[in-house]
Amino acid sequence: MRGKIKKAMVLAAGYGTRLKPLTERMPKPLVPVADRPMIEYVLDRLLAYGIEEVVVNVSHHKGQLIDYLSAFKSLSFTISEEAEPLETGGGLKKALPFLGNEPIFTVNSDIIWLDEKEGALERLVQFWDDSKMDFLLLAQSKAEAVGHDKGEDHLFIKRENTFDWNEQDAPYIIAGIGIFHPRVLLNAPGGKFSVKILWHQALAQNRLFCLPHHGRWFQTGTIADVKKAEELFNPPPPFQNRNVQIKNLS
Numbered sequence: 001m002r003g004k005i006k007k008a009m010v011l012a013a014g015y016g017t018r019l020k021p022l023t024e025r026m027p028k029p030l031v032p033v034a035d036r037p038m039i040e041y042v043l044d045r046l047l048a049y050g051i052e053e054v055v056v057n058v059s060h061h062k063g064q065l066i067d068y069l070s071a072f073k074s075l076s077f078t079i080s081e082e083a084e085p086l087e088t089g090g091g092l093k094k095a096l097p098f099l100g101n102e103p104i105f106t107v108n109s110d111i112i113w114l115d116e117k118e119g120a121l122e123r124l125v126q127f128w129d130d131s132k133m134d135f136l137l138l139a140q141s142k143a144e145a146v147g148h149d150k151g152e153d154h155l156f157i158k159r160e161n162t163f164d165w166n167e168q169d170a171p172y173i174i175a176g177i178g179i180f181h182p183r184v185l186l187n188a189p190g191g192k193f194s195v196k197i198l199w200h201q202a203l204a205q206n207r208l209f210c211l212p213h214h215g216r217w218f219q220t221g222t223i224a225d226v227k228k229a230e231e232l233f234n235p236p237p238p239f240q241n242r243n244v245q246i247k248n249l250s
Helices: 038-049 060-069 087-094 121-128 196-204 225-235
Strands: 005-013 051-056 076-081 103-108 109-117 133-142 173-179 209-211 216-221
Touching: 005 038, 038 103, 038 121, 038 173, 051 060, 060 076, 060 109, 076 087, 087 196, 109 173, 121 133, 121 209, 121 225, 173 209, 196 209, 216 225
Parallel strands: 005 051, 005 103, 051 076, 133 209
Antiparallel strands: 103 173, 109 216, 133 173
């Protein structure tokens, strides 16, 4: 792909039920990991890449999250509000008017990744081919993943649709980071639905591809996952952004 991707969507509207009791008083993306809101790790990576605008869907305790984003001066945000969480696919569909008509990054707000050499976002852009793809999803070696639940990832990550497949690293999991084209949402249903519906459709049309991540990866979806990530950071990653200080998350 020539040029840079200019926009990203961060999925941040979920209830975060597995992070209770913390999420009874704050939105999941603001739950701290090593003294930083978990969403800030994502925003920092987008900032380092050079993203110009970030669309964020909000719902549960949305006021706190909107206030946090308004203090993050290094990026421009567009807020997609949901009366109740619409799941991953429904959240993307609701935000369609803000996504434009070019490929964009999509990232879960509870994902933290560290790059070994070339950045994951840069590698995704290098492999993206708009004429052949609707989705290009980052994959992570399951053996090296921290905080991953059992799922149906094996349905989407196959040798024939995965670049740089390494048998020693397999099996892989979906890493919650990728590029997609908003055109896939035009005929998508309304209301709540999982983005996996769109993945299945793209896979059936040979338009879903995967790319293994080179580096460490954490999903911070439970309190145990947060504690494990904090243990393994030691010290935590440096940050590009220094404009945000969260004084009170309660």
